[in-house]
Amino acid sequence: MEQPVSPVLSGMKALVVGVANDSSIAYGCAKAFHQAGASIALTYLNEKAKRHVAPVAEELGAEIFAPLDVSEPDQLEAVFDAVRQRWGSLDILVHSIAFAPKEDLQGGLLNCSAEGFAKAMDISCHSFVRMAKLAAPLMTRGGSMFAMSYYGATRVVPNYNVMGPVKAALEASCRYLAHELGPQGIRVHAISPGPLKTRAASGLKDFDLLLVEAAERAPLGALADIMDVGFTCAYLATPFARHVTGGTIYVDGGANIVA
Numbered sequence: 001m002e003q004p005v006s007p008v009l010s011g012m013k014a015l016v017v018g019v020a021n022d023s024s025i026a027y028g029c030a031k032a033f034h035q036a037g038a039s040i041a042l043t044y045l046n047e048k049a050k051r052h053v054a055p056v057a058e059e060l061g062a063e064i065f066a067p068l069d070v071s072e073p074d075q076l077e078a079v080f081d082a083v084r085q086r087w088g089s090l091d092i093l094v095h096s097i098a099f100a101p102k103e104d105l106q107g108g109l110l111n112c113s114a115e116g117f118a119k120a121m122d123i124s125c126h127s128f129v130r131m132a133k134l135a136a137p138l139m140t141r142g143g144s145m146f147a148m149s150y151y152g153a154t155r156v157v158p159n160y161n162v163m164g165p166v167k168a169a170l171e172a173s174c175r176y177l178a179h180e181l182g183p184q185g186i187r188v189h190a191i192s193p194g195p196l197k198t199r200a201a202s203g204l205k206d207f208d209l210l211l212v213e214a215a216e217r218a219p220l221g222a223l224a225d226i227m228d229v230g231f232t233c234a235y236l237a238t239p240f241a242r243h244v245t246g247g248t249i250y251v252d253g254g255a256n257i258v259a
Helices: 025-035 047-059 077-086 102-106 114-138 163-184 207-217 226-237
Strands: 013-017 039-043 064-067 094-095 145-148 186-193 248-251
Touching: 013 025, 013 077, 025 039, 025 047, 025 094, 025 145, 025 226, 025 248, 039 077, 077 114, 094 114, 094 163, 094 226, 102 114, 114 145, 114 163, 114 207, 145 163, 163 186, 186 226, 207 226, 226 248
Parallel strands: 013 039, 013 094, 039 064, 094 145, 145 186, 186 248
Antiparallel strands: none
């Protein structure tokens, strides 16, 4: 087992939703939390996905490993029941899931059906609100919540289509949740990595071109990777960031500042 980078999250409990494999942004977050001393809970989408996520759960010593499809009734509640029974409290929540039907994602926003738009919004955005509602009562000492966004929330990214409005709604939801949960000492962050090679990103047309362009534009001369995202979230979960909340944090080598 890897030794902690620094035990700054020792004693904390982290639920990470959205690991698909060891290339996932969610994996980077879970690994960073683990290295910083936190206990980990992971979910997997379904039985097909379980075989890809199980090695990650074993690697990180996940104390809770449960199925979660947010579109299935009662699964979300079951995960938080497991957290309550095993830990009794929660300090960190990561929402790193997004979905749009392929035909609605690839056909342009004008051609996106009402049903496809609603499904993309429910799974990619409103599920975070539902998670926050279940997590907040467990964050008795305060806590941190994270949702993964992307440039397309604020700027037009070719081929991002319906996910642009959906991620814009997600970032707005983070701001409103930060306002509502602030009095409980709970901080909420939208995290916006630059383009990363993940399974989810592979569904976007010409994604490799986006990677090259973003790397060339970044002042640091390179893109971030999943561990950069994870360590940023780990920092934000510590008391060192106790007065940071409600904003969109870019983890992209500075690419977002360049026109």
